Each structure stands twice: as C-alpha cells, then as structure tokens.
Amino acid sequence: MPATEHAAPIRPGPGGPQNLERFRADVARIIDDYPHQPVFPLFVELRDLRDRAMKVLERRVPAEHARDWFHTTGLVCAAMANAAFDLGHSVAAEAQARTAFQCAEQAGSDALRCWIRGTQSLVAYWDDRCRDSVELAQDGLRHQPESGTALVRLAAVEARAQARLGDAHAAERALTRAEEARERVVEADDPAGLMEFPVAKQYGYASSTALWLGGQVGLARAERDAITAIAGYAQEPVERQRIGELCLARLDLAAARLRGGELDGAAEQVDLVLAAAAGRRTEAVLRRLRRLGKALERTPLQAAPAAVELREKIGSFCAARGVSPLVGQPR
Numbered sequence: 334m335p336a337t338e339h340a341a342p343i344r345p346g347p348g349g350p351q352n353l354e355r356f357r358a359d360v361a362r363i364i365d366d367y368p369h370q371p372v373f374p375l376f377v378e379l380r381d382l383r384d385r386a387m388k389v390l391e392r393r394v395p396a397e398h399a400r401d402w403f404h405t406t407g408l409v410c411a412a413m414a415n416a417a418f419d420l421g422h423s424v425a426a427e428a429q430a431r432t433a434f435q436c437a438e439q440a441g442s443d444a445l446r447c448w449i450r451g452t453q454s455l456v457a458y459w460d461d462r463c464r465d466s467v468e469l470a471q472d473g474l475r476h477q478p479e480s481g482t483a484l485v486r487l488a489a490v491e492a493r494a495q496a497r498l499g500d501a502h503a504a505e506r507a508l509t510r511a512e513e514a515r516e517r518v519v520e521a522d523d524p525a526g527l528m529e530f531p532v533a534k535q536y537g538y539a540s541s542t543a544l545w546l547g548g549q550v551g552l553a554r555a556e557r558d559a560i561t562a563i564a565g566y567a568q569e570p571v572e573r574q575r576i577g578e579l580c581l582a583r584l585d586l587a588a589a590r591l592r593g594g595e596l597d598g599a600a601e602q603v604d605l606v607l608a609a610a611a612g613r614r615t616e617a618v619l620r621r622l623r624r625l626g627k628a629l630e631r632t633p634l635q636a637a638p639a640a641v642e643l644r645e646k647i648g649s650f651c652a653a654r655g656v657s658p659l660v661g662q663p664r
Contacts, residue, residue, distance in 0.1 A: 353398055356386065357405050364412055365526035368575035371613050376416040383409045400440050407436030407445050412527055414452050418459070419577070419615040426456050444478035448528060451487045458494050459617060466494035470507075480520035485511050486530035489538035496545035504542050511535060533565025534578050540585040552589050559586035577615045580606045584621040588628065596634050599625075600643050607650050622647050 359382060363375050386406040394402050410433035418426035430453050437445035450473030457466035470491035478484050492507035515535065522529040536558045543555035562582035566574055587602035603625065610618050626647040634640050 352389070353401055353405070356382065357401075360405055360408050360412075361524040364408065364524040364528055367412065367415075367527035368578065369573055369613075372416050372419045372615060376413065376420060379409055379413045379416060383413060403436045404440035404442050404445065407433045407440055407442065407449075408524070408528075409433075410436060411445065411449050411452060414449070414456075415527060418452075418456050419617070421616045421619075423456050423460055423616075427453065430456070442479070443476040444481050444483050446476040447473050447478045447483040447487055448481075450476065451483060451490050454487070454490045454494065458490065458497070459620060463494045463497045467491055467498070467503075470494065480518075481522035481528065482515070482518055482530035483522075483528075484514040485518065485535060488514055489530070489535055489542075492542045493538055493545065496542040501546050504546060508539055508542060511538075531565065531575075533562045533582070534575070536562035536565065537578060537582040537585065540582065540589075544585055544588055552592055555585060556589040556593075559583070559589060576609055576613045577618055580610050580618045581621060584618070584625060588625055591625070591628060591632060594632075594634070596632075596637060596639050596643075600639060603643060603647065607646060610650075619651055622651055626651075 359378075363378055363382075367375055383406070386402065386409060390402060390406060410429050414426045414429035414433060417423075417429055430449055433452075434446060434449045437449060450469055454466045454469035454473070457463070457469060470487050473487045474484075488507050488511035492504045492511065495507055496504040515532070540555045540558035540562060543551045543558060559582050563579065563586065566579040566582065569575070583602040583606050587599040587606075590596075590598035590602070603622075606618065606622070626644050629635060629640050629644045629647075632640065
C-alpha cells in the first residue's frame, strides 16, 4: 500500500506548515524511490499529490509559505514529467514540464528551473528533435543552481544531442562543462533519487555520446565509459540500484561490442537488460533495445543463429509491453 494512504490527508485550507511538511515528505519519498521502483504506481501517487497541491494553490496560501508550496508542487510536476515520458507519453511529459517550470518561476528556484530544462531537453532528444534538445539545454544555462547536480545533467544531455547531430567539438565541450560543473557541486541534491545525477550516470551519458561520434577511438571510449558506469551502479545495494540507468549503460556496452564484432559480448549484456527491465519497463530502454535490434540486422553477423536469436528476444520483449494509460491526462 502506498505510504500516502497512511498519511493524514492534506487539508485544502490555508496551506499551513503542517500540511506542507507532510506533503514534502511524501514528495521526497517518491523522488527518492523513483530510480529503482516500477514507474506507473509512482506516477499514480504523484498525480494524486499534484491534484492536492493544486487545490491548495487555488486557495489562499499564507505569503510566508507560498514559495515553498510552489517549489514542492514544481517538484511533483517535474517528477510527473519524467514518469510520463518513461511510460511512453512524451506529449504529457512536455505538458507537465511546462507546469513544473511555471511553479519553479514562482518559487524562484534556479536548481529546479535548470533540472526541468534538462528534462525538456531529454524528451526532445528521445523524440529525435536534437536541435531542440540542444537549444533547451543551452537555455537552461541561464539558471545557475543553488546546489545539486542539475547543471552536470544539463551539460551531459547536451553532449549526447550534439554528438547525434554530428558536432564532435560541441559534444566534447559539453562533456568538459559537465566535468567542470561536477567539480563545483558543493551540496547534494535535496531530494536526491530522481533529481540526482550521479557520477555513474555521467559516465553513461559520456558513453552514449562516444557511440554517436563513432570511429575506433569513439567505440573504445564508449566501451570504457559504459563499463565504468556499470561498475558505479553496481556499488549500490541491489534493492537501491538505478535499474533503468543501469540498463542503458549495459545497452551502450552491447552496442559498442556489437560494432566490434563481439556478438556474444553484446548478447550477454542484452540478456542482463531483459531480466532487469522486466519489472520496470521504460521508454528509453525500449527505444535503445529497438535501435540495437535494427543494428543487428545490419551487422555482417546478421545471419548467425546467435544474432537471429538475439533479435527475436528483443522483438518479443518490446512487443510484450503494453502502454500504461495516464488515467486523467496530466494538465
């Protein structure tokens, strides 16, 4: 049973400190759980919290608590944007991100504004709008976070998009900015979980960037960075591992090995992904699997029994996934 069902309901009155404290605790718990729990149940909880928060904001909130209410509501909508995309609903994700950004503006939070621009850039990247992805990431630079890793994430997202556009110099500059932003982080993300951009994830994005740039040097770098990312994720207890991110790093490693002619090495990583992602299917992992399946059709080893079997596994896994409905579409 979700923890929100045990909590005292938020009263839609004046938005006082007790209601705000309970609300923030629920939001922080969900954001912390997000990377290692199934997405849809958390989306449902987030939707309920968003609706409660909107009722509070529609009424009179004491001036001394207004910014905190807007900030926490912005966190809810930002998390919903991420969840909507993970569930395969990019239009809903963009709508939630716009609402989240409006809340961040009211709250005056540069960290949240920066994180949301990163999410918008991410959605554009996966929707094959890489020029939009770059522009959104660069716009996010206007907002210098008070703390946390949002700026690291923003630069890493831009690097992938620049690489996909074929601009190697811009991609390298963005990766350098990500490293420099990491060095300037003085306080942890609060809340962490979904809002945190750990070092392992930074290596994962660098791996994807190298794959898009290609070439022998790029493939070697992609494999090295993917292995580093996987090792970083593996340091966490199994129940706390960031499942989707770990799967993406493994798929980068699989792609690098496939391009190097290591079919068995690629298949090993895909098998691990299919086992881990069975309970937490996300749009990004499914798209990467489909891309790998297409790559298998173009490899010189495409007729090998192992390649045929691997394509069939990927096809069956992707076809078995039903689209999770967003009951009461996000506004």
